[in-house]
Amino acid sequence: MSQISVTVDGKQLSVEADQRPTHIFADNKEIVVCKINGVLKDLWTDLSEGDVVEGVSISSADGLAVLRHSTAHVMAQAVQEVYANTRLGIGPPIKDGFYYDFDPENTFNPDDLTKIESAMRKIIKEGQRFRRRVTTEAEALRELAHEPYKCELIGIKGPAGEEASVEVGGSELTIYDNLGRDGNPVWSDLCRGPHLPSTKHIPAFKLMRTAAAYWRGSEKNPMLQRIYGTAWPSQDELNAYLELLAEAEKRDHRRLGTELDLFSFPEEIGSGLAVFHPKGGIVRRAMEDYSRIRHEEEGYEFVYSPHITKAALFETSGHLQWYADGMYPPMILDEEYNADGTVKRAGQQYYMKPMNCPFHNLIYKSRGRSYRELPLRLFEFGTVYRYEKSGVLHGITRARGFTQDDAHIYCTKEQMVGELDSLLTFVLNLLRDYGLNDFYLELSTKNDEKFVGEDSDWEEATEALRKAATAQNLELVLDEGGAAFYGPKISVQAKDAIGRTWQMSTIQVDFQLPQRFELEFSATDGTRQRPVMIHRALFGSIERFFGVLTEHYSGAFPPWLAPVQAIGIPVADTFSEYLGDVIKQMRKAGIRAELDASDDRMQKKVRNAQMQKIPFMVIAGEEDQKAGAVSFRYRNGEQKNGIPIADAIAEIKKVVQERTQV
Numbered sequence: 001m002s003q004i005s006v007t008v009d010g011k012q013l014s015v016e017a018d019q020r021p022t023h024i025f026a027d028n029k030e031i032v033v034c035k036i037n038g039v040l041k042d043l044w045t046d047l048s049e050g051d052v053v054e055g056v057s058i059s060s061a062d063g064l065a066v067l068r069h070s071t072a073h074v075m076a077q078a079v080q081e082v083y084a085n086t087r088l089g090i091g092p093p094i095k096d097g098f099y100y101d102f103d104p105e106n107t108f109n110p111d112d113l114t115k116i117e118s119a120m121r122k123i124i125k126e127g128q129r130f131r132r133r134v135t136t137e138a139e140a141l142r143e144l145a146h147e148p149y150k151c152e153l154i155g156i157k158g159p160a161g162e163e164a165s166v167e168v169g170g171s172e173l174t175i176y177d178n179l180g181r182d183g184n185p186v187w188s189d190l191c192r193g194p195h196l197p198s199t200k201h202i203p204a205f206k207l208m209r210t211a212a213a214y215w216r217g218s219e220k221n222p223m224l225q226r227i228y229g230t231a232w233p234s235q236d237e238l239n240a241y242l243e244l245l246a247e248a249e250k251r252d253h254r255r256l257g258t259e260l261d262l263f264s265f266p267e268e269i270g271s272g273l274a275v276f277h278p279k280g281g282i283v284r285r286a287m288e289d290y291s292r293i294r295h296e297e298e299g300y301e302f303v304y305s306p307h308i309t310k311a312a313l314f315e316t317s318g319h320l321q322w323y324a325d326g327m328y329p330p331m332i333l334d335e336e337y338n339a340d341g342t343v344k345r346a347g348q349q350y351y352m353k354p355m356n357c358p359f360h361n362l363i364y365k366s367r368g369r370s371y372r373e374l375p376l377r378l379f380e381f382g383t384v385y386r387y388e389k390s391g392v393l394h395g396i397t398r399a400r401g402f403t404q405d406d407a408h409i410y411c412t413k414e415q416m417v418g419e420l421d422s423l424l425t426f427v428l429n430l431l432r433d434y435g436l437n438d439f440y441l442e443l444s445t446k447n448d449e450k451f452v453g454e455d456s457d458w459e460e461a462t463e464a465l466r467k468a469a470t471a472q473n474l475e476l477v478l479d480e481g482g483a484a485f486y487g488p489k490i491s492v493q494a495k496d497a498i499g500r501t502w503q504m505s506t507i508q509v510d511f512q513l514p515q516r517f518e519l520e521f522s523a524t525d526g527t528r529q530r531p532v533m534i535h536r537a538l539f540g541s542i543e544r545f546f547g548v549l550t551e552h553y554s555g556a557f558p559p560w561l562a563p564v565q566a567i568g569i570p571v572a573d574t575f576s577e578y579l580g581d582v583i584k585q586m587r588k589a590g591i592r593a594e595l596d597a598s599d600d601r602m603q604k605k606v607r608n609a610q611m612q613k614i615p616f617m618v619i620a621g622e623e624d625q626k627a628g629a630v631s632f633r634y635r636n637g638e639q640k641n642g643i644p645i646a647d648a649i650a651e652i653k654k655v656v657q658e659r660t661q662v
């Protein structure tokens with residue numbers, strides 16, 4: 001056998017020509033797929049002279065995606081074993097798992113998932129090899145004549161959409177055969193691959209749930225049945241993931257929103273549009289008030305702008321050109337008609353605003369600006385409306401109407417570096433004040449194919465952002481080429497109490513809008529110059545941040561945000577009057593305190609207060625009354641007795657003022 005020379009993980013090797021990566025990596029069970037000359041390939045791929053091969057571990061992002069897609073593949077095989085007359089849709093990997101769409105004879109029920117899982121376990125145990133086979137369109141259509149959805153994918157020329165790209169869209173059309181113990185195919189699927197070397201490389205998986213899904217995402221197409229599953233490199237990791245899901249479920253802001261009476265989404269208003277109830281209103285106002293104070297201290301000026309505007313404004317800003325899909329359709333106003341109903345004078349198109357920036361630019365432009373006024377920082381709690389697809393709506397963290405804590409900073413080029421640096425510090429410190437402490441930063445840099453502005457400006461702004469980010473001593477992830485065409489950006493990613501990452505603030509430099517709006521200022525030398533514009537939203541939106549904090553705290557807000565900070569619970573009815581007076585004093589001192597004057601027994605009142613996650617239960621019985629004192633019961637169940645009223649008030653006021661958790 002002749003030898004070929006290949007590079008494996010950076011080392012030059014001479015191997016026999018029929019050696020494949022699966023042999024080369026045979027001793028390393030972690031390697032389940034590989035890159036050959038930079039392209040992700042099966043470990044069974046033939047090698048050629050000069051190939052550069054890199055092993056890809058099952059725990060890497062690519063490895064996990066291949067594991068999950070391969071598990072989806074096994075699930076489809078199992079489904080067709082158990083329910084022979086099921087037609088196949090597509091089966092891509094997704095975050096933390098995978099799905100596969102099916103057209104079954106009967107709707108799946110939870111018992112079916114158990115049956116499918118056990119069929120999958122059998123396939124995994126058999127260690128069926130995934131074998132790649134290149135085919136032609138005509139052959140594939142013949143072979144898959146019984147799979148109408150797959151045939152439709154074969155017919156798609158060009159990009160098939162992100163999700164369908166697991167089956168087609170490569171340079172070659174391929175079918176994967178699963179080989180049984182005797183080496184003969186037992187099942188085949190149109191698929192682009194790559195896959196794990198064999199089914200026994202699936203260490204741990206679970207099927208999660210079923211859902212209805214339209215074929216290729218369009219309601220004009222048939223409704224299919226989707227099965228979601230998850231797969232992990234070890235049973236321990238699967239268990240940890242399932243625990244995290246259970247914890248996330250307990251903390252789900254949509255559920256807590258109802259339980260704690262914070263907000264709701266009435267059918268009558270429409271999906272993605274929330275109303276905040278009094279208790280949610282208190283939390284929200286506390287969030288906004290503190291933000292406002294901090295922004296004022298940092299030199300921001302507060303502005304207001306309307307919710308609707310003529311189309312022309314969004315033509316100037318470019319939103320109608322590249323963002324129209326995300327906007328609510330226009331209203332036609334002031335149209336005039338003839339007697340016969342025909343239009344006499346065309347109306348004006350008005351749009352709900354999806355962003356506040358154009359309005360702030362008009363405020364900037366309302367008069368001449370001098371360098372002396374810069375940096376000019378305009379802030380607005382600006383409510384915007386975006387027509388999000390109903391499938392992506394998720395409580396108040398992804399809604400159709402929401403209020404951004406939006407600011408636009410106009411500064412000179414010379415001021416930009418300092419401004420970005422102090423801005424990032426301000427943003428992080430403010431997030432810390434709300435109780436988030438674990439961050440990393442992401443820097444999105446220029447996409448060389450698609451950008452406006454001068455290279456030198458981009459370089460300067462990107463360097464300024466990089467410098468500001470580095471100064472924070474936080475992990476910095478580079479999103480190379482990921483910037484929007486109008487400027488580089490830093491985004492702050494925050495981890496919550498159970499380790500989930502949320503994208504919070506973004507700081508976005510914009511070279512485009514100042515041009516489109518012809519913004520200017522007169523410089524020291526009297527020339528007219530263009531300011532740099534920085535967009536930044538710190539919470540993203542108040543609603544979204546509210547949702548994140550609700551989940552982060554699991555509804556047990558720190559006292560400064562809690563809707564009710566203290567609840568009075570008399571040991572018996574006879575102490576109601578005394579305790580009622582204490583509560584009154586607390587309210588006078590600015591504490592959000594209430595007396596539970598219901599007919600419930602004390603134990604029930606304590607349970608209710610626990611359910612409502614109220615930070616302080618203020619209890620009074622005979623001894624308390626005699627001593628002019630109260631007892632505290634905290635969220636963790638601990639109790640402190642005989643606290644003089646003035647001390648009780650001082651203790652609550654202190655934690656509120658310091659914004660500490662109790």
Ligand SMILES: [Zn+2]
Binds near residue numbers: 069070073190192193
């Ligand atoms: Zn596949």
Ligand SMILES: [Zn+2]
Binds near residue numbers: 355356357408535536
């Ligand atoms: Zn903006």
